Amino acid sequence: MSSINALTAIRGRFLDIQNTVAQAHDIHGQVRYVEDGLMITENGKIRWFGDWKNGQHHLPAKIEVAHYPDQLIVPGFIDTHIHFPQTEIIGAYGEQLLEWLNTYTFPTELQFSDPAYAQKIAQFFVQELLKNGTTTALVFCTVHPQSVDALFEVAEQHQMRLIAGKVLMDRNAPEDLCDTAEIAYSESKQLIEKWHGKGRNLYAITPRFAPTSTPEQLQKAGQLKAEYPDVYVHTHLSENKNEIAWVNTLFPEQKGYLDVYDHYGLTGSRSVFAHCVHLEDDEWNCLHKTNSAIAFCPTSNLFLGSGLFPLKTTWDKQVKVGLGTDIGAGTSFNQLQTIQEAYKVQQLQGNKLSAFEALYHATLGGANALDLADKLGNFNIGKEADFVVLDLNPTALQQLRQSKARGLEDSLFALMMMGDDRNIHRTYVYGQCVYVKASTSTQ
Template identity: 80%
Template sequence: MSSVIATTAIRGRFLDIQNTVAQAREIHDQVRYVEDGLLITEQGKIKWFGAWEEGKELLSSDIQIQHYKDQLIVPGFIDTHIHFPQTEMIGAYGEQLLEWLNTYTFPTEIQFNNKNYADKIAQFFIHELLKNGTTTALVFCTVHPTSVDALFEAAEQHQMRIIAGKVLMDRHAPDELCDTPESAYTDSKTLIEKWHGKGRNLYAITPRFAPTSTPEQLQKAQQLKAEYPNVYIHTHLSENKNEIAWVKDLFPNQKGYLDVYHHYGLTGSKSIFAHCVHLNEDEWDCMHATNSAIAFCPTSNLFLGSGLFPLNKTWEKQVKVGLGTDIGAGTSFNQLQTINEAYKVQQLQGNKLSAFESLYHATLGGAKALDLDHQLGNFNVGKEADFVVLDLAATALQELRQQRAKSIEDALFALMTMGDDRNIHATYIYGQPAYVKDVKIS
């Protein structure tokens, strides 16, 4: 594990959202843009933040100042739903959800019973996150405990905050990917004891989705959550209409898809449900009442033809939401590209997604969805110092467009529309660089 540098000082242009909000229209008032700012970190936390002229006297003469004069510094991007075992099958052709799982996903995931293989993909995966400015992620592993160990071990090397867990799946999948209710419980319990709260690692109880878990296994998930109330729940919900119909057949006594999870005590403030494209009114009300969260995954929803997520409904119903790349149905690790597609999903529904709302969902709003907004998501003093240095003009076309930017909001929107991993100049984890473009970091 990397050692934490005692004190770091970063100078440059900073942009963040100061506080969580109840409505999108309130975000603009919470935008904080410091044209010439200073961020001081100590032991991985933000010690001071403000204007350079106000803060420079706080620095001792021996502190080296990293000055990003031409870049823009924002809080680290937060990915609220992604599958690390699907990294190498991104861009698999031609299917919708259920067929896609059987044709591509399950055969790929079988390989993760091999620890060496899992280690190789985990290292690649973590590097891709950092290369794309993602500093925190909620991650699906596979049914194999080795996959969980591999991911947390790779993240630990950077002191990166990762939430992850072993998949629970005891039916409707290949035998090599099925556990049992009892093994799911015992393996998860062992992994929770091993990893949850160790460093910055956090654990998520992870039923793949209701159709691949028997009622007996969901009861075991409920038991785990009762025994470890501080761990997360991470699963899928209402992604695809055929999936919803299948759940209705499998669980006829429940009044809907979400009610399956709710019945087994799997909703709550640390429960994150990916997709939620087709929720009914009762389900929206249940999401609100239980303080559960949604991961909005636009590139995946478009790629699999799942539907258009009604983002405005989250504000109407007061339901927490963050952005998810959902690799490998999602088509990019990059949150700028994810925002680009989120904007289009909203346009197709007659709604507008502003640059500042997009930034909110990718940073502080994502932290709120993960129940971590007291620790992550902006530059407030005391928070963990995870942030991204962005090059606004990484290409000739971007440079031309940025010359026409009339405001920081316009510049940010252009970046989010045209940006990708080339715009990530540096990614800082816990106050120190974990990725710098074109520089090898040991």
């Protein structure tokens, strides 16, 4: 890999959303499309961005320009909820949430006590992210500290911005996957000191979900958050109706599922709650009031039969939201395929998800959900240079459909509805190319 100190220059068609918005209908006014554009990066950040005719004068002599005249360049995709240890159980048959955990997840996660195994899966996992154009992700590891070390070590090799953490579980799980409140606190503290803010790595305090943590462990998680207020909290919330009923029996003194987390100080601007399919009105209000975020995981919600996420309500209630693949209950690493399912989930509720809104959720909206909109999500000067070069015509069918596209928005929508990893031509992280699609003939 080239030194990150090297200047890089990229020419091509660029598309992004310029600013965070408050309502879906505001996105159209923030769409920025540059037909023949130039991006210059230095030290991993965007130094100049704009039209080629204006930017070419800023190019140093003899710099090589990577030119993508036939592709579309967008900001790197942001995955706000994914489990790296579940990579190998993607597409496992027939269960809903609680049965899924016992049948597939827990037996698989036991293997990550072996550092060599954790390293092997971490390498595969990061390569899959890059192959699918995902440049930032919020990631569940396992209860084992070595699983966190393995993931961050691999991410560091690519100068990749990942947020991850050790899972906290001290009940309702196999004994070999349980820690204690004190061990959860001490191991997480050590990992925060070791990894948070090292390079582009960031740490997330990660209770799996309320049923697998005692009140004592959640109290310790809240203590960690108070001691390290700039770290993240990453957990699950209201994915499944049986899960919600279980939480109510385990925590009868709290007003509801989200109130459990809020009671222990685990809500806030860097707290991300995956799923949130079945929220009560006061829970929506709490998410808004605390500036907490939701990860919308449509492929997983459909695969596990959890329900239909009300995306429109996030705009109505002014709650931050990003897209999550939720591998391995989710069925694809690819955010284009995630968008396909998000669109269908909204259709089933009588709502429409536009191409530009979908792009927003996968890029700048996801960055906002992760409290990283000052660093990621579009091509504004000074931001970190993570982006994807998309091939619009990797198959004969897509080529035909694109030839009939009625403008930019229709072209983008067709890409999203038909796209997958074959559309990822190049992936750039921190200004450097980290993935190149192998040359193939049109299918």
